[in-house]
Amino acid sequence: MKPNKDWLPNQVVNSFDGSLIMQSLCHQLTLNDCQEIAADVSGDGTITGYDVALLLRWRVGIPVPGYTGDWTFGPDSICYGFLTEHQPDQDYCGLVIGDVSFNWPGDGPPKQSAGSAISWPRITAAPGQTFTMPISMETDVPVYSLDMSVAFDATMLRAVDVIPSALPEEAVTAHMTGDGTIRLAMAGAQPMAINDIARIVFEVSRETAAGTPMPLEVTVVLNESHVITRSQAIPAELPLPTEFGLAQNYPNPFNPTTVVNYQIPLTKSQVRTTLKIYNILGQEIAVLVEGVQEPGYYTAVWDGKDRMGTDVASGVYYYRLEAGDYTSTRCMLLLK
Numbered sequence: 001m002k003p004n005k006d007w008l009p010n011q012v013v014n015s016f017d018g019s020l021i022m023q024s025l026c027h028q029l030t031l032n033d034c035q036e037i038a039a040d041v042s043g044d045g046t047i048t049g050y051d052v053a054l055l056l057r058w059r060v061g062i063p064v065p066g067y068t069g070d071w072t073f074g075p076d077s078i079c080y081g082f083l084t085e086h087q088p089d090q091d092y093c094g095l096v097i098g099d100v101s102f103n104w105p106g107d108g109p110p111k112q113s114a115g116s117a118i119s120w121p122r123i124t125a126a127p128g129q130t131f132t133m134p135i136s137m138e139t140d141v142p143v144y145s146l147d148m149s150v151a152f153d154a155t156m157l158r159a160v161d162v163i164p165s166a167l168p169e170e171a172v173t174a175h176m177t178g179d180g181t182i183r184l185a186m187a188g189a190q191p192m193a194i195n196d197i198a199r200i201v202f203e204v205s206r207e208t209a210a211g212t213p214m215p216l217e218v219t220v221v222l223n224e225s226h227v228i229t230r231s232q233a234i235p236a237e238l239p240l241p242t243e244f245g246l247a248q249n250y251p252n253p254f255n256p257t258t259v260v261n262y263q264i265p266l267t268k269s270q271v272r273t274t275l276k277i278y279n280i281l282g283q284e285i286a287v288l289v290e291g292v293q294e295p296g297y298y299t300a301v302w303d304g305k306d307r308m309g310t311d312v313a314s315g316v317y318y319y320r321l322e323a324g325d326y327t328s329t330r331c332m333l334l335l336k
């Protein structure tokens with residue numbers, strides 16, 4: 001027996017194993033002796049719903065007590081630890097705690113599911129805006145378990161919240177959000193009617209420039225045997241603004257660089273625009289923007305230098321937007 005190193009416990013222990021435990025608790029199937037060992041992830045000698053909860057939490061990356069994902073060998077005299085090498089002429093049984101389905105070494109990774117699809121609506125979002133992304137699924141597979149992972153660019157998007165859809169009462173679910181990743185696990189004793197998997201609340205980083213595509217990839221594994229993947233960028237394209245605006249700079253206080261966002265409404269075109277920096281005496285220090293601009297969202301950066309390219313001193317500065325007949329002034333603090 002030689003395990004594939006790409007086929008590790010975190011691949012074979014998933015929510016389908018939790019579903020099998022739940023089905024056994026509901027007397028829909030009987031676990032054999034080895035499965036009973038694998039199912040008791042808490043290691044207390046009993047199999048309960050707590051083992052399912054631990055398994056799902058481990059699955060999404062939450063540290064839990066117990067033995068989920070650990071190897072165990074029988075007889076006890078065999079102790080290989082993590083099995084990475086071929087062991088010839090040995091008579092032993094090795095299993096991964098939590099892998100109740102025994103898909104290790106199994107048939108390899110789950111297969112793409114032709115009859116299933118993940119979908120989400122077309123959404124546009126502005127820098128700094130929070131939006132909710134509902135993730136839906138269509139499948140003809142009876143869903144006993146679902147493992148979803150969402151990958152995104154953490155410099156553009158932050159996962160604020162994950163709201164799993166309402167599930168049958170007996171279903172168990174766990175989720176975790178991290179930098180650039182979300183994981184969600186669901187398991188039930190009965191097939192679950194899941195069309196809406198979850199709603200994810202994202203916040204678009206204010207550093208994301210308008211027009212930038214924000215990549216999002218969602219992978220769903222059903223019953224550890226069917227996989228559905230969808231990748232698509234969320235356009236950070238904005239509905240054109242309806243009014244002028246000059247936002248507070250960020251960071252603020254700053255040293256030495258700061259960002260100023262402003263907008264020109266769609267009712268205007270060919271607007272003569274200037275964005276200038278003044279010191280506290282009202283003297284012009286730097287010109288960030290000077291020209292004719294179309295409606296849209298704009299970002300300007302000030303590097304803390306004057307027009308001669310010299311670093312300016314700490315202190316309060318003003319930035320003033322003049323666009324057509326619109327003017328707005330705000331202040332900011334350079335702190336070295």
Ligand SMILES: [Ca+2]
Pocket residue numbers: 039040041042043044045046047048051
């Ligand atoms: Ca237990």
Ligand SMILES: [Ca+2]
Pocket residue numbers: 012013014016017098099100101102103104224
């Ligand atoms: Ca398994």
